[in-house]
Amino acid sequence: MNIQNILSDNAKNMRRSAIRDLLSVANRPEIISFAGGFPNPATFPVEELKEIMQEVLEKESVSALQYGPTEGNGKLRTLLADRYRAQGLDITKDNILITTSSQQAIDLTSRIFINPGDTIVCGLPSYLGALQAFWSYQAQPIGVPKDEELEIVVKTLIETGRKPKFIYTIPDFQNPSGITLDLEKRKMILNVARKYDLLIIEDSPYREIRFEGTAYPLMYSMDNERVMLFGTLSKTVLPGFRIGWVIAPEEIINRLIVAKQSSDLCTPVFDQAVAAKYFEKGLFEKNLEKTIELYRRKRDLMLGCFEKYMPKGVSWTKPEGGLFLFVSLPEGYDTTELFNVAIKNDVAFVIGEAFHCDGSGKNTMRINFSYMGDDMIEEGVKRLAKAIKEMIQ
Amino acid sequence: MNIQNILSDNAKNMRRSAIRDLLSVANRPEIISFAGGFPNPATFPVEELKEIMQEVLEKESVSALQYGPTEGNGKLRTLLADRYRAQGLDITKDNILITTSSQQAIDLTSRIFINPGDTIVCGLPSYLGALQAFWSYQAQPIGVPKDEELEIVVKTLIETGRKPKFIYTIPDFQNPSGITLDLEKRKMILNVARKYDLLIIEDSPYREIRFEGTAYPLMYSMDNERVMLFGTLSKTVLPGFRIGWVIAPEEIINRLIVAKQSSDLCTPVFDQAVAAKYFEKGLFEKNLEKTIELYRRKRDLMLGCFEKYMPKGVSWTKPEGGLFLFVSLPEGYDTTELFNVAIKNDVAFVIGEAFHCDGSGKNTMRINFSYMGDDMIEEGVKRLAKAIKEMIQ
Numbered sequence: 001m002n003i004q005n006i007l008s009d010n011a012k013n014m015r016r017s018a019i020r021d022l023l024s025v026a027n028r029p030e031i032i033s034f035a036g037g038f039p040n041p042a043t044f045p046v047e048e049l050k051e052i053m054q055e056v057l058e059k060e061s062v063s064a065l066q067y068g069p070t071e072g073n074g075k076l077r078t079l080l081a082d083r084y085r086a087q088g089l090d091i092t093k094d095n096i097l098i099t100t101s102s103q104q105a106i107d108l109t110s111r112i113f114i115n116p117g118d119t120i121v122c123g124l125p126s127y128l129g130a131l132q133a134f135w136s137y138q139a140q141p142i143g144v145p146k147d148e149e150l151e152i153v154v155k156t157l158i159e160t161g162r163k164p165k166f167i168y169t170i171p172d173f174q175n176p177s178g179i180t181l182d183l184e185k186r187k188m189i190l191n192v193a194r195k196y197d198l199l200i201i202e203d204s205p206y207r208e209i210r211f212e213g214t215a216y217p218l219m220y221s222m223d224n225e226r227v228m229l230f231g232t233l234s235k236t237v238l239p240g241f242r243i244g245w246v247i248a249p250e251e252i253i254n255r256l257i258v259a260k261q262s263s264d265l266c267t268p269v270f271d272q273a274v275a276a277k278y279f280e281k282g283l284f285e286k287n288l289e290k291t292i293e294l295y296r297r298k299r300d301l302m303l304g305c306f307e308k309y310m311p312k313g314v315s316w317t318k319p320e321g322g323l324f325l326f327v328s329l330p331e332g333y334d335t336t337e338l339f340n341v342a343i344k345n346d347v348a349f350v351i352g353e354a355f356h357c358d359g360s361g362k363n364t365m366r367i368n369f370s371y372m373g374d375d376m377i378e379e380g381v382k383r384l385a386k387a388i389k390e391m392i393q
Numbered sequence: 394m395n396i397q398n399i400l401s402d403n404a405k406n407m408r409r410s411a412i413r414d415l416l417s418v419a420n421r422p423e424i425i426s427f428a429g430g431f432p433n434p435a436t437f438p439v440e441e442l443k444e445i446m447q448e449v450l451e452k453e454s455v456s457a458l459q460y461g462p463t464e465g466n467g468k469l470r471t472l473l474a475d476r477y478r479a480q481g482l483d484i485t486k487d488n489i490l491i492t493t494s495s496q497q498a499i500d501l502t503s504r505i506f507i508n509p510g511d512t513i514v515c516g517l518p519s520y521l522g523a524l525q526a527f528w529s530y531q532a533q534p535i536g537v538p539k540d541e542e543l544e545i546v547v548k549t550l551i552e553t554g555r556k557p558k559f560i561y562t563i564p565d566f567q568n569p570s571g572i573t574l575d576l577e578k579r580k581m582i583l584n585v586a587r588k589y590d591l592l593i594i595e596d597s598p599y600r601e602i603r604f605e606g607t608a609y610p611l612m613y614s615m616d617n618e619r620v621m622l623f624g625t626l627s628k629t630v631l632p633g634f635r636i637g638w639v640i641a642p643e644e645i646i647n648r649l650i651v652a653k654q655s656s657d658l659c660t661p662v663f664d665q666a667v668a669a670k671y672f673e674k675g676l677f678e679k680n681l682e683k684t685i686e687l688y689r690r691k692r693d694l695m696l697g698c699f700e701k702y703m704p705k706g707v708s709w710t711k712p713e714g715g716l717f718l719f720v721s722l723p724e725g726y727d728t729t730e731l732f733n734v735a736i737k738n739d740v741a742f743v744i745g746e747a748f749h750c751d752g753s754g755k756n757t758m759r760i761n762f763s764y765m766g767d768d769m770i771e772e773g774v775k776r777l778a779k780a781i782k783e784m785i786q
Binding site for chain 2: 009107112115118
């Protein structure tokens with residue numbers, strides 16, 4: 001039968017991940033890949049997990065292997081609420097829904113708020129997975145070129161009858177740019193949201209991976225009525241568990257629970273029980289320290305190699321945390337072209353255009369520094385610099 | 394801010410699970426609950442999992458704790474393909490997508506095919522979680538009162554310009570009825586689908602839990618162009634892992650992969666690695682045998698108690714497998730009313746109306762026999778019979 005004829009409008013609007021397709025070219029073993037957003041396996045707490053899993057199977061198998069509540073493991077939600085209260089959030093566990101990855105948090109939030117044709121305001125660049133979710137519900141993400149232009153973008157949309165459903169932002173070590181919003185910018189976004197009665201999505205997968213300096217307050221701690229905060233274990237410790245969470249006013253949590261019921265009933269129950277024990281034993285903090293140390297060293301190494309090898313005209317961000325640098329070639333150059341040259345030189349990255357909902361950013365690219373071994377970082381930057389020189393000189 | 398004002402049409406169309414709400418009343422410890430669809434914890438292979446998890450952490454932690462491919466663990470897909478080929482399916486692993494529970498299979502399938510207002514043809518009764526998914530995409534499920542009426546229902550919908558997007562069916566030990574479609578009925582459904590060019594969803598969570606008699610062929614084995622087959626580990630062995638799968642033509646699998654990318658990127662990777670090893674070691678078959686034995690005994694016990702205690706006028710199905718009986722009171726009685734009487738008598742079930750997309754079935758209820766201990770089954774049926782007698786005599 002002809003499947004094309006019966007596809008939904010949602011399906012026709014879905015876009016395959018450019019990252020996924022690029023990575024499929026980049027998986028030859030000789031390629032040094034700065035493309036993925038993968039944590040380093042050296043940070044996986046294997047020995048601790050061995051112990052905890054035995055303990056969960058020994059003591060809690062009846063509940064940990066059974067169906068669980070849609071809202072998630074009660075202990076895990078309580079522990080998370082405690083952690084966030086320590087950061088100034090006025091919440092209880094009833095403000096928390098455990099999701100199957102924070103990608104699902106984005107998906108369910110899109111599902112309960114987006115009608116076809118709705119606009120969403122986001123960064124230029126912004127997280128590709130969020131853009132994909134918005135597109136899959138036939139929303140139109142509208143990129144704000146500079147933070148200062150947020151109000152004018154929102155105002156223009158409202159004046160043309162296209163009031164955005166929410167503002168999507170990653171305030172800490174943004175993916176892909178690595179940039180963090182300072183306190184003034186956070187206040188400015190909140191003020192715009194209040195003035196025009198908008199919801200804010202504060203997507204926060206990287207916040208805890210801070211190498212230096214002091215964190216700015218979570219936007220949720222400054223307004224617990226119109227901010228939804230998303231978190232995840234995937235960047236700090238365990239991508240393979242797919243555990244994320246939403247923090248939001250209870251009214252929104254209740255809507256998300258109904259949406260999650262028909263999506264996957266509940267997040268994997270065993271993984272949640274293990275995660276709860278992991279937090280409870282204080283192992284998260286211990287491991288996070290080591291992770292931060294490792295990634296700080298890798299960032300320094302990466303920045304050093306960029307200084308050493310990159311030709312003039314190339315610029316890059318100097319992130320205080322997270323997993324990524326964002327790199328710009330001189331205007332007029334196209335990193336999609338560069339990608340092909342780079343692959344021939346056995347090095348890969350993600351083209352920046354993929355993160356720009358308006359098709360801009362053609363001269364940019366995202367570089368991951370968390371995943372590759374130290375010697376690979378140096379060799380990879382050398383290869384990348386060589387590819388860039390081939391193109392721009 | 395007022396959330397109601399910005400909800401999507403999808404969200405407005407979502408229905409909270411009646412089961413979930415009923416269960417929240419029914420969780421007093423003194424209540425004997427026949428309501429859930431829970432496997433018996435005695436079937437959880439705790440000791441085997443202890444060993445396998447240590448092995449996975451020992452040998453595969455680098456991949457098992459990392460992000461994984463959206464389509465799922467390659468070994469698990471290969472092992473599943475082998476199992477289904479042995480049942481006559483002409484497939485490879487490229488026809489299989491691992492989903493975060495088979496509920497997600499229903500959700501993603503709905504997402505890529507359903508536009509608001511579309512019709513879906515399903516049973517009366519039918520699986521509530523599927524109805525919830527269809528409603529959440531603003532589809533209208535249309536129930537077929539008797540199997541023989543499938544063609545006339547489909548024909549009428551087409552003649553009135555409302556051609557269904559697919560036929561949703563659970564051919565083996567249906568939830569909630571426990572009924573299995575014989576070969577003639579399977580052929581009939583396939584013929585209707587071919588005649589009117591429709592897709593069929595063959596939802597198959599219970600098929601392997603057969604107590605006696607011979608299985609009829611999977612509909613997918615009779616037509617691999619227009620059938621999508623859903624499977625899961627949740628009923629046979631491990632609900633807490635949330636591992637399901639879709640088997641479908643590659644063109645559909647590729648669409649589902651794109652939809653899954655923006656839903657949750659990938660199904661929990663560690664759980665998949667453990668599940669693959671569990672199949673590989675032949676433990677699934679061994680455990681399934683024990684599970685079948687246990688549930689057969691419980692079904693026999695339940696049927697015996699029904700014979701013994703139920704008043705005249707009450708009838709029930711005698712399933713050859715699965716987890717449920719479906720019970721009918723004489724016409725005119727309402728099990729929602731009975732539910733309140735039953736709760737006072739400390740016994741719970743699910744009202745049959747919840748499974749009827751047209752609001753019919755008011756005199757029916759679903760009874761689970763897999764979860765409760767043997768003595769609880771007898772005592773629970775006594776209490777239920779007492780509640781029924783209070784109402785109908």
